[in-house]
Amino acid sequence: MKSPRHIYLAVLVLAAALFSSCSGNKVDPEFVATSDFSLKVKDDMIFKYDPLTCQVAFNRERGEFRVHTDNMSDYYCLTLKFVPTGEGQKVKGDITWTNRSDVVTKSDLAFVVKKVDRNGKMWLWCRKERIGAVIQVLD
Numbered sequence: 001m002k003s004p005r006h007i008y009l010a011v012l013v014l015a016a017a018l019f020s021s022c023s024g025n026k027v028d029p030e031f032v033a034t035s036d037f038s039l040k041v042k043d044d045m046i047f048k049y050d051p052l053t054c055q056v057a058f059n060r061e062r063g064e065f066r067v068h069t070d071n072m073s074d075y076y077c078l079t080l081k082f083v084p085t086g087e088g089q090k091v092k093g094d095i096t097w098t099n100r101s102d103v104v105t106k107s108d109l110a111f112v113v114k115k116v117d118r119n120g121k122m123w124l125w126c127r128k129e130r131i132g133a134v135i136q137v138l139d
Contacts, residue, residue: 027114027125031132037067037121039076039097040132046097047076049134058138063093065135074098078133080111084122089113091124095131106131 031040037049037056049056049067057066063083068075076097084091090112096105106129114132115123121136 027123027127028130028132031125032115032123034123034134037134037136038132039067039095039134041097042130046099047074056136056138058136060137065133067135076133078124078135083137084113084124087113087116093124095133 028040028043031038034040034048037047037054038045039047047067054067054069057068058064060083063080065078065080066075068077076095078093078095080091080093082091090110093109093111094105094107095109096103098104109126109129109131111124111126111133113122114125119136121134123132123134125132
């Protein structure tokens with residue numbers, strides 16, 4: 001018969017395995033609650049739009065969404081295989097952003113449209129990399 005300590009350790013290991021396998025499965029609630037264009041990677045808000053110092057650009061032909069500071073020192077650029085239109089859609093894409101010292105690029109990511117507001121702003125979430133980007137189709 002196993003001791004209570006062995007059972008406790010087994011339960012603890014099982015709980016840790018279950019928790020780690022679910023990590024990132026859900027969209028970050030803080031990200032979905034944002035109202036501005038923004039980029040969140042894991043637990044870090046990488047970019048947050050400021051209407052006084054930032055611009056937004058969209059190219060339908062390339063499926064490209066860009067949000068950047070006026071001098072382009074900070075930005076994120078999301079290029080999607082197609083332009084999504086509604087909540088729940090899945091779309092592959094590449095994303096590039098600046099951080100304090102470098103430019104980071106992630107390719108062939110699977111995004112899901114988690115939220116769409118009445119103005120067409122969309123919250124896209126990549127579960128695997130825990131990346132959230134807010135974009136908007138502009139005409």
